[in-house]
Structure formats: C-alpha cells, structure tokens
Amino acid sequence: MVQEKRGLGPYVTNLALASMLNLPRFLPYTMRLPVVGWFAAHVIGPVAGYDKRIRKNLALTCPEMTPDEVKQMERAVLHNTGRFLAEMWSGNALFNRMKGTQLSGPGVIALEKAKADRRPIIATSGHFGNYDAARAVLVQAGFDTGALYRPMSNAYFNESYIKRMEGFEGEAFEQSRRGMGSMVKHLRKGGLLAILLDQREDQGVKLRFFGQPAMTTLAIAEMALKYDTLFIPVFAIRKENGLDFDIVVDEPIAHTDPETMMQEFNDRFEARVRQNMDQFLWIHNRWQMPGSA
Structure with a gap:
C-alpha cells in the first residue's frame, strides 16, 4: 500500500501542481501541453526535488552519461511529465485527439x-x-x-x-x-x-x-x-x-x-x-x- 503523505510540504506541492494544471486550461490544447511542460521542467520539478531523483537514478543505471547529458535528460523528462499531466487534466481532449x-x-x-x-x-x-x-x-x-x-x-x-x-x-x-x-x-x-x-x-x-x-x-x-x-x-x-x-x-x-x-x-x-x-x-x-x- 502507498503511504499517504500530508503536511505542509505535500500541501504546497499540491497547490503548485493544481495551479500549473488548472490555470492553463483556458489555452488551446496544442498550446497548453508545451506551456505546462515548460513549467514542470523549470519550476515545479526543481522545487519538488524531482530533478535530484532523476540524477540519482541515472547515476545508478547510466553512469556513462556526461553531466551535460544528465542535465538535458532532467529537463526533457520533467517536460514530458508536465505534458502527460496536462493531457490527463484536459478531460476528453486527449481521448478526442x-x-x-x-x-x-x-x-x-x-x-x-x-x-x-x-x-x-x-x-x-x-x-x-x-x-x-x-x-x-x-x-x-x-x-x-x-x-x-x-x-x-x-x-x-x-x-x-x-x-x-x-x-x-x-x-x-x-x-x-x-x-x-x-x-x-x-x-x-x-x-x-x-x-x-x-x-x-x-x-x-x-x-x-x-x-x-x-x-x-x-x-x-x-x-x-x-x-x-x-x-x-x-x-x-x-x-x-x-x-x-x-x-x-x-x-x-x-x-x-x-x-x-x-x-x-x-x-x-x-x-x-x-x-x-x-x-x-x-x-x-x-x-x-x-x-x-
């Protein structure tokens, strides 16, 4: 079973995610995904410490990657994650797409x-x-x-x-x-x-x-x-x-x-x-x- 996390940290993270996912919904679908992807890569991911987790996992599994390659991967992974969340929060737009x-x-x-x-x-x-x-x-x-x-x-x-x-x-x-x-x-x-x-x-x-x-x-x-x-x-x-x-x-x-x-x-x-x-x-x-x- 997943252990529920409550408290100030998870609450603030949820507020940030909710803002990132709900505010861009007024944008057209094709604009919304890259906007949320950018926000996830440059704001939410680093604030939540997800970039550190990515570096840790890549250091374990892909030690041959250079620091520049790892940095590029951090941004790309977080950008894709943001796009995925934007798609999920877009209701039937993904289904129709x-x-x-x-x-x-x-x-x-x-x-x-x-x-x-x-x-x-x-x-x-x-x-x-x-x-x-x-x-x-x-x-x-x-x-x-x-x-x-x-x-x-x-x-x-x-x-x-x-x-x-x-x-x-x-x-x-x-x-x-x-x-x-x-x-x-x-x-x-x-x-x-x-x-x-x-x-x-x-x-x-x-x-x-x-x-x-x-x-x-x-x-x-x-x-x-x-x-x-x-x-x-x-x-x-x-x-x-x-x-x-x-x-x-x-x-x-x-x-x-x-x-x-x-x-x-x-x-x-x-x-x-x-x-x-x-x-x-x-x-x-x-x-x-x-x-x-």
Whole structure:
C-alpha cells in the first residue's frame, strides 16, 4: 500500500501542481501541453526535488552519461511529465485527439484474437510516454478496458488524480482490497486490464532492470496464469510533435512461471525506454531496496 503523505510540504506541492494544471486550461490544447511542460521542467520539478531523483537514478543505471547529458535528460523528462499531466487534466481532449489512431506492432493480431474469443487480457505497460493515450485507443478499438492504478502518495493531489482516473472512458480500479475484487470480476467476464508494472514493489522479488536489482511484483503474472489471460505489453510512444502517439503492441509474453514472465516484461520495457529515454518517468525510487534509506 502507498503511504499517504500530508503536511505542509505535500500541501504546497499540491497547490503548485493544481495551479500549473488548472490555470492553463483556458489555452488551446496544442498550446497548453508545451506551456505546462515548460513549467514542470523549470519550476515545479526543481522545487519538488524531482530533478535530484532523476540524477540519482541515472547515476545508478547510466553512469556513462556526461553531466551535460544528465542535465538535458532532467529537463526533457520533467517536460514530458508536465505534458502527460496536462493531457490527463484536459478531460476528453486527449481521448478526442487519439481518435483515428491505430494499434501497431507484432502483437496486434494476438490482441484482436483474444478480444474476439472473449479471452481475458492483461495489457502491461509502464510510466512511459502517456499510458492514458494507449488506454484511449484500446477503448476506441472496442476493448472492454479497465485500469488498475496505485493512489498517489501526496494525499491532497491524490483526490484530484482519482477523479481523473475514474472519469476516463472505461473503468478504473484502485489498488486496494475492494478495487482488486472488482478487477478480478472484470477479467473473468473477458475484459482487458491495463496495468503499469514498473514501480518498486517491496512485497515482490528482486529482478533486473537496467542492469540493477529492482523489486518487482509477481502478483500480476500469477493472475495471468490463474485466469489464463493474454499477457501482452502495450506502449504509448510520444511522437516528435509532442501531441500524438504511436500505440505499439508487443508480442505476448509466454506463460511460463511468474519470475520468468516478469523478467521478460522488465527486459521488454527496458528496451523500449532505451529508445526514448526522456519519455520514462525517472522520478520513481525504482531501484531502492526495502529497508534502505
């Protein structure tokens, strides 16, 4: 479970984020995203200390990067994060922007076959590009889509975040006892579950990600085996114009054992991130081991 954070620091951070996300909504969508991206990169990110987290993670996983390359990555990662948040806070604008976008990649045939057969699907992804863009395209393609989400640690910001998750097309299940029960019902009726599997899970096992040990959940792979779901990675990759996305469906991950399946996902996800390093949310404490400072 995510530990809720309250107090002056989280409250001030929430006020800043709320201002950054709500005030630009009077701007046209195509202007709003770069404006919020700039603000995230130059104001909110440094004030919240996110730039320090990015530097720490890059020093661990990419020690060959020069100081100038790291600085450039800080700004680019925070800029993409700002764009993502602006898209989430834009209501149906992202959903409408994605209309007409086609699924691509080597796994599309398997994905479509599972839908036709009413076979449950677990579509795995991570904090990369904008996972909500993938969810929008899956909904528009006729998949009965539900998303499992982890509440934000900032209790004040989480209230707004939940509204955005639950207000999107499809269903959203909070990572809680009640949410997990609803999620299982959704799978049993042949639905698609969209889930992000790139955060640290202290109750998981130590697998590899970017050449480093990373605590990784096995629960979703175990669920895939239990309910015989298609277990398939889907990634939303932001295009150069900063507004649109390629939605790429990888080949399904074979049903073997949970550790092998999750290591395969980590490897596939790492390969995607390495192609677009600035689109990964390098802010998470992905490699922190349980009990470490």
